[in-house]
Amino acid sequence: MKLLFFVISIACICYTGLAQKPNIIYIMTDDQSENAISAYNKTLIATPNIDRIAKEGIRFTNFFVGNSICGPVRATLLTGQHSHKNGMKDNRTRFDSSKITLPKLMQQAGYQTAHVGKWHLQSYPTGFDYWKIFPGQGFYYDPRFIVMNGDTVQQTGYATDLVTDEAMLWMKEKRDLSKPFLLFMHYNAPHRNFFPSPKYIKQYSTKKFLEPATLYSDTAGRGSAWRIQTMSILYDMKLCSDLKVDPAYLMDNPSLRPDSAEINYYHSIMQRIPEKQRKQIKEIYTERGKILQEQKPTGKKLLALKYQWYMQDYLACVASVDENIGRMSKFLDSSGLTKNTVVIYTSDQGFFLGENGWFDKRFMYDVSMRTPLLIRWPQKTKAGVVAAQMLQNIDLAPTMLDLAGAVVPGWMQGVSFKPILLNNKAPSLHPSLYYHYYEFGRDHSVLPHLGIRAKRYKLIYFYTVNEWQFYDLQNDTQEQNNLIHSKEHEAILQRLKMELIQLRKHYDDTGPAGELK
Ligand SMILES: [Ca+2]
Numbered sequence: 001m002k003l004l005f006f007v008i009s010i011a012c013i014c015y016t017g018l019a020q021k022p023n024i025i026y027i028m029t030d031d032q033s034e035n036a037i038s039a040y041n042k043t044l045i046a047t048p049n050i051d052r053i054a055k056e057g058i059r060f061t062n063f064f065v066g067n068s069i070c071g072p073v074r075a076t077l078l079t080g081q082h083s084h085k086n087g088m089k090d091n092r093t094r095f096d097s098s099k100i101t102l103p104k105l106m107q108q109a110g111y112q113t114a115h116v117g118k119w120h121l122q123s124y125p126t127g128f129d130y131w132k133i134f135p136g137q138g139f140y141y142d143p144r145f146i147v148m149n150g151d152t153v154q155q156t157g158y159a160t161d162l163v164t165d166e167a168m169l170w171m172k173e174k175r176d177l178s179k180p181f182l183l184f185m186h187y188n189a190p191h192r193n194f195f196p197s198p199k200y201i202k203q204y205s206t207k208k209f210l211e212p213a214t215l216y217s218d219t220a221g222r223g224s225a226w227r228i229q230t231m232s233i234l235y236d237m238k239l240c241s242d243l244k245v246d247p248a249y250l251m252d253n254p255s256l257r258p259d260s261a262e263i264n265y266y267h268s269i270m271q272r273i274p275e276k277q278r279k280q281i282k283e284i285y286t287e288r289g290k291i292l293q294e295q296k297p298t299g300k301k302l303l304a305l306k307y308q309w310y311m312q313d314y315l316a317c318v319a320s321v322d323e324n325i326g327r328m329s330k331f332l333d334s335s336g337l338t339k340n341t342v343v344i345y346t347s348d349q350g351f352f353l354g355e356n357g358w359f360d361k362r363f364m365y366d367v368s369m370r371t372p373l374l375i376r377w378p379q380k381t382k383a384g385v386v387a388a389q390m391l392q393n394i395d396l397a398p399t400m401l402d403l404a405g406a407v408v409p410g411w412m413q414g415v416s417f418k419p420i421l422l423n424n425k426a427p428s429l430h431p432s433l434y435y436h437y438y439e440f441g442r443d444h445s446v447l448p449h450l451g452i453r454a455k456r457y458k459l460i461y462f463y464t465v466n467e468w469q470f471y472d473l474q475n476d477t478q479e480q481n482n483l484i485h486s487k488e489h490e491a492i493l494q495r496l497k498m499e500l501i502q503l504r505k506h507y508d509d510t511g512p513a514g515e516l517k
Contacts, residue, residue: 021110021180021404022377023341025167026396027328028077028184029321030070030118030191031361032347034372036318043210044353045315049326050374053345056383057376058424062390064453067437068349068361068368070191071095071120073393078102078127080397080412083436084509088121090439095121100409102397103127103182109406112179114170117163117186124150128184130174132166134159138188140195140317141273156274158197160189160317164324168331180340182400185328189317192359193242193269196316198277199323204316205284208308212354214478215307216300223482224447224465231352231360231444233310234303239292240266243309244281249289253296307354314353338378342403344396345374355478362446364435364460365479369453377403381421389428390455391417413507431455434503440464450513452500459496463513470496 034040038047039054040061065073067083075081075088078101083089087096103113104127112129119125119133124146132145135152143159144152145166155162167185175181196204215233219226230236239245240258247263250256258266270278288309291297297305325345332338350368352358361368373391375381394414401408402416419426436450451460458479460469470484470493483489501516 023180023337024182024344024400024403025328025332025341026077026182026184026344026400027187027325027346028118029187029189029318029347031349031351032190032318032321032372033351033353033367034347034370035353036190036315036351037372037374039374040372044311045318045322047318047322047325049322049324049329050345052329053325053343053374053376054384056378057343057374057381058421059386060373060375060391061386061388063346063371063373063392064369064390064433064435065349065371065393066433066435068363069437069439070348071122073348074119074121074186076393077396078121080394080408080414082394082413082434082507082509083438084511085411085413085507090442091120092439092442093122095123097121097123097126101127102400103184105401105406105409106182106404109401109404110179111404112176112181113183114167114174114181115184115186116166116170117184118188119186129176130170134188137191139272140189140197141277158199158320160187160197160320160324163187164327168328171331171335171337180404182404187321187324189321190314193244194310194313194317195244195273195281196313197320198280200316200319201280201284204312204319205287207312207315209311209315211304211307214356214480215303215354217356217480223462223467223469225363225449225462225467226356228445228447229358229363231358231362231446233306233354233357233359234299236444237306237310237359238262238265239288239306241269243288243306243313244285245288245292246282246285249293253292255298256292256296303357310359311353340378342375342377344400345372347371360444362437362439362444364437364449364451364453364458366453366458366473366477369435375421377421382424385424387420387424389417389420389426390430390433390453391420392430392433395429432499432503434500434507434509435460436509448512450500450504450509452496452503454496454499457492457496459493459500461500461513461516 039051071091072083072088075086075095079086114130115128116132125131140159144154240247247258349361350370355367395417398408398412398414398416402418415429432452432454438448447462449462456474458471468484469482471479
């Protein structure tokens with residue numbers, strides 16, 4: 001009898017212990033600037049459903065990545081390590097799936113784990129009890145998914161809706177109710193080529209958006225990295241494949257005529273779109289073709305048009321994300337999960353929405369290094385508060401482990417920010433952040449660089465061309481005025497350089513920039 005009582009007591013303690021552990025839903029979009037969330041900036045789009053997470057939880061205003069590009073950010077999420085430690089420095093690398101990762105440690109902590117949506121790490125997921133991923137980037141219409149046995153299935157519908165459907169289906173039907181869960185829900189929206197859902201395409205195609213102050217910035221005198229980059233909306237954003245203009249409208253205009261590769265690419269994308277949507281897209285974007293044919297715009301006029309069309313498509317993709325966050329929230333409410341579920345909403349990195357005349361990411365400038373982060377933990381986080389402490393994506397894995405009551409392994413380079421979730425005024429974890437971008441010679445030609453971001457100042461080193469940039473983030477939030485030769489700032493610059501050398505040592509990054517001088 002005594003033994004039976006003992007066994008029951010232990011079982012109860014174990015069950016209670018597990019029951020108290022919160023579920024975690026980690027939602028990540030792809031390439032979403034914080035300016036495309038109205039909780040951060042109301043000028044471009046209203047996102048009431050994403051904003052609800054901020055309203056009922058914490059909005060972080062200084063969350064940054066360590067290498068602003070898709071694959072490496074995802075490897076950092078799994079490992080809590082910077083790229084040089086986890087080996088995934090660029091999108092070309094294959095992530096070593098035999099590594100011990102966050103989901104494996106969460107399983108050890110008693111969690112059931114699942115991943116749906118974009119994966120982008122070349123190797124298949126490990127450490128997940130269930131997964132269903134896009135091959136590569138994933139397509140917006142009737143996308144293919146790779147399922148756990150390695151088969152590929154094509155599903156009818158719009159990618160953002162389908163990822164949400166899959167996540168909800170998993171929670172409804174595949175969950176082990178005796179365990180808490182960790183669910184990764186990774187959208188591929190609003191990544192290039194920005195194909196909106198049929199539901200929003202028309203509504204957004206007539207909207208006009210505010211231009212950023214630096215849309216018409218000049219690259220002259222801004223150094224090699226600015227001169228070499230190919231992420232300019234005017235010169236590098238494709239009228240056909242990115243902005244969906246039928247090449248037929250451009251053939252009689254020598255300055256806009258697309259080359260055969262671009263024409264073929266446009267037709268191959270269109271061919272993959274189901275006939276009904278293709279017809280709708282072609283009809284709506286006919287207007288763009290007509291404007292280009294009739295007005296033959298060049299220079300600033302062309303840039304202004306391209307910017308508006310870019311925003312129409314990009315923000316229509318975000319509108320679908322917001323609608324789906326609403327669906328997910330309703331599901332959590334109606335199934336009684338809201339109360340014990342931590343919802344983390346973020347993007348893999350920031351994104352240029354016309355600042356400096358650019359699209360894409362990669363640069364260490366705040367626009368792409370800074371990333372939205374909203375977290376709701378009912379009855380634990382204070383509702384509607386803002387936290388300005390500097391955090392980095394290496395901190396995500398340690399924080400989730402901490403939430404699960406698990407030990408954070410010493411090889412993880414980040415720090416748990418659970419104390420800030422419990423008290424938004426808790427002290428900052430990092431006096432400064434380290435950054436290192438590697439990928440060059442493929443998309444967008446951004447030179448490799450590393451650097452340090454302190455609260456007020458930022459130092460960037462483009463080491464393959466031996467060029468430095470130094471910004472005062474308080475007086476120059478747009479990072480337009482390189483102070484590297486400013487006599488007035490010499491002392492602080494030297495201090496920051498020393499701190500950068502220390503930070504490289506701290507994170508054990510020994511290459512490839514060599515010794516900094
Ligand atoms: Ca991305």
